[in-house]
Amino acid sequence: MRGCDPEVVEACAVSGEADAMLHMLARDIAHLEQAIQRAREAPVIDRTESVIAPSRLINQPRV
Numbered sequence: 001m002r003g004c005d006p007e008v009v010e011a012c013a014v015s016g017e018a019d020a021m022l023h024m025l026a027r028d029i030a031h032l033e034q035a036i037q038r039a040r041e042a043p044v045i046d047r048t049e050s051v052i053a054p055s056r057l058i059n060q061p062r063v
Helices: 029-040
Strands: 008-013 020-024
Touching: 020 029
Parallel strands: none
Antiparallel strands: 008 020
């Protein structure tokens, strides 16, 4: 996705109430808050909802 912040490592279209889901990586919470704030300032974004995943339960290689 062109024009994304470097913290965005993946973006997916999703079904349901949300239009998209971003997977972001940050050094710490303060860095994450800054990245989320930059995303919120984009004119195409009406609102955000954040979920933090502290660990992965399954991480299988992609084919």
